[in-house]
Amino acid sequence: MDTANYNLAMTKYRHTDRRWEEDEVKKELPRTCPVSGKRIYTSEREAKSTAAHRMSDKETHPTQLRIYRCLHCNGWHLTSKDS
Numbered sequence: 001m002d003t004a005n006y007n008l009a010m011t012k013y014r015h016t017d018r019r020w021e022e023d024e025v026k027k028e029l030p031r032t033c034p035v036s037g038k039r040i041y042t043s044e045r046e047a048k049s050t051a052a053h054r055m056s057d058k059e060t061h062p063t064q065l066r067i068y069r070c071l072h073c074n075g076w077h078l079t080s081k082d083s
């Protein structure tokens, strides 16, 4: 194999490999609600622990968060308590 063919083969391989990785990343992304666009938590416990973690973050100092069950996606969401 000469150098040109070798490089072509490597480029092809890397391109294929990268596409595969992107597909894997997509699968790892958190699901979001088609109606509210919010992150879906699959359990009340997961939503609660995330809310508690975010409220304890002094850097962002968020408002109170509450969790609620969504009728549309059947998951749990966090929402800011406005008043």
Ligand SMILES: [Zn+2]
Binding pocket: 033, 034, 035, 036, 070, 071, 072, 073, 074, 075, 077
């Ligand atoms: Zn939802």
